Amino acid sequence: MGPLHPRHWLPKSLLGQMLLAVAAALLVAQGISAALQLQAARQRQEARAISTLAFQLVSEPRMEFGQPPRHRDTSRWRRLRIQRTATFPLLPGEQRDTAREAALRTIMAEQGINPAQLLVTTRIWRSDRWVMGQLADDGDLLRQDWLDYPFMLAAMKRAGDGQWTVARVPVPQDGNRQIGRLVLQTLLLYVVLVGGLALLLRRITRPLAALTARVESFARSRDPAGQLDPTGPQDMRRLIVAHNAMEARIAALLDEKDVMLGAIGHDLKTPLTALRVRIESVPDTAERGRMAATIEDIVRSLDDILSLARVGRPGEEPERTDLSALLDAVVEEYEDMGEPVVMCPGDRLPMMLRASWLRRAVRNLVDNAIRYGGGARVSLDRTPGLAIVRVEDDGPGIAEDAQAAMLLPFARGESSRNRGTGGAGLGLTLARAIAEQDGGSLHLVNRRGADGTVEGLTAELHLPIR
Structure with a gap:
């Protein structure tokens, strides 16, 4: 399995994406703030430690020495004087800390002191022989873990003085407590800010989700019943009111269209029926047959137009049906008529x-396959969440740049409107509309051989499985 694409785990809803964006922005901002605060805290602690070293070197006071403050045990502390030694303070292999030396020299210069020699280094308490010697008579202190912590050692030699003055200050170890405070602060901000934003966004997204569901329902049924009551912020209320008005207008237009088409169908079919009767009096048999075929052609085209207009209107409700059995029944109808359909x-x-409706769509595809390819092969495949009905022929196919146009009303591969050579050009349009009314689609694909030549056309109905 390949790596998971970020889009697969990102939240899909507006609420989730907004909260994720705010949480990510807050995390970045807090990260930058934490880094700056930690840096400032370290600088303050560093300055305090350097100032302490300067004070001890200049005044040589007594100092309390023992565990670092967070491990303080007052009953075991000792008082130690600043060390005075003629021995060079650096141990073999130790490096001088030039940055701290410069900071210490600056502080001492402000006090009017200019030492002949000054050095600063970092060392572990346990590796300092003078410290361990001072604590040699106290076994409890020698077993304390603070002896493994680092400290800063500063040594100064004044002009004309043969000895070094050595001072020691623990390296600040308060970083963990600072980080803990920052983590607690971040969590508090997350609870207040993200929690408050979640409540606000839910007030917006709840009516938005209801409006989305209503749009999807209206797209399927085109039924104006069940409109939403305006809720949420004022902007959402205005949107819902506008959508309800649009729905009502669309429903009224559809009703007007149905009434108009019904009237047209009635007004046209009545004279066509009369013409059927009148042509029976035509003595020429061949002429009478041509006239009857023309009338039948008009009636079928009219039926296609009316069917296309009725697709998607409230009427037949979906029922659980065996799609494979439905296709078998359609194919048997063509086999009974002697058509090459398998x-x-x-x-x-x-x-x-x-x-x-689906029978009508499959029949239209099979009719096209018979008309342009000489026969049809019908098959059914299933993919996750999708049923695919394929109708294949062995005809010349359709040029790729013309396939989209062939799905439009009255578009044909052959220019005449004679049913014997292609009909009115509504078969593919009606099949596509039938598929789309339930969330499906129609696709045309040229089938090519090993040499790249077109060997036929495959029409695919993609139907969502519910």
């Missing part, structure tokens, strides 16, 4: 669909 073996696939 059904490829496949598994049963029960799913929710509008059976009569």
Whole structure:
């Protein structure tokens, strides 16, 4: 398995993405703030330690010496004087800390002191022989873990003085406590800011989610019943009111269209029926047959137009149907008429669909395959969440740059409107509309051979499994 793409784990909802963005921004801001605060704290601690060294070197006071403050045990502390020694303070292999030396020299210069020699280094308490010698008579102190902590050692020799004055200060060890405070501060900010933002965004996204569900429902059914009540902030209320008005207008236009198409269908079919009767009086048999075929062509085109107009309107509800059995039944109809149509073996696939509409779509695809390819092969495949109905032929196919146009109303591969050579150009358009009313789609793909030549066309109905 390959690495997980970031888009796979990112939240899909507006609420989740907004909270993630705010949390990420807050984390970055707190990270920068924490780094700056830690740096400032270290600088303050460093300056305090350097100042302490300067004070001890200049005044040579008594100092309390023992465990670092967070390990303080007052009952075992000792008082030690500043060390005076003629021996060079650096141990073999120790490096001088030039940055701290410069800071210490600056502080002493402000006090009017200019030492002849000055050095600073860092050392572990346990590796300092003078310290261990001073503590040699106290076994309890020698077993304390603070002896493994580092300290700063500063040594100064004045002009004309043969001895070094040596002072020692623990290296600041308060970083963990500073980090703990910053973590606690970050958690508090997350609770207050992200929690408050979550409540605010939920007030916005809840009506937005309801509006999304309503749009999806209206797109499927086009039924104006069940409009939303305006809720949420004023902007969301205005959006819901505007959407309700748009729904009502769309529903009214669709109703007007249905009434108009019904009237047109009635007004056209009535004279066509009369013409069927009248042509029976035509003595020429050949002429009468041509006239009857023309009338039948007009009636079928009119049926296609009315069917296309009715697709997606409230009517037949989806029912659980075996898609494989439905395809078998359609193929048997063509076999009974002697048409070269075969059904490829496949598994049963029960799913929710509008059976009569889907039969119409498959028939249109099979008719096209017979008309342009001389026959049809029907098959059914299943992929995760999707059923694929394929209708294949062995015809010349459709040029890739013309396939999208062939799905538009009245588009044909052959320019005439004669049903014997292609009909009115509504078959693929109607099949696509039937698929799309339930969230599916229609795809046209040229089937090519090993040499790249087109060997036929495959029409695929992609239907979501529910």
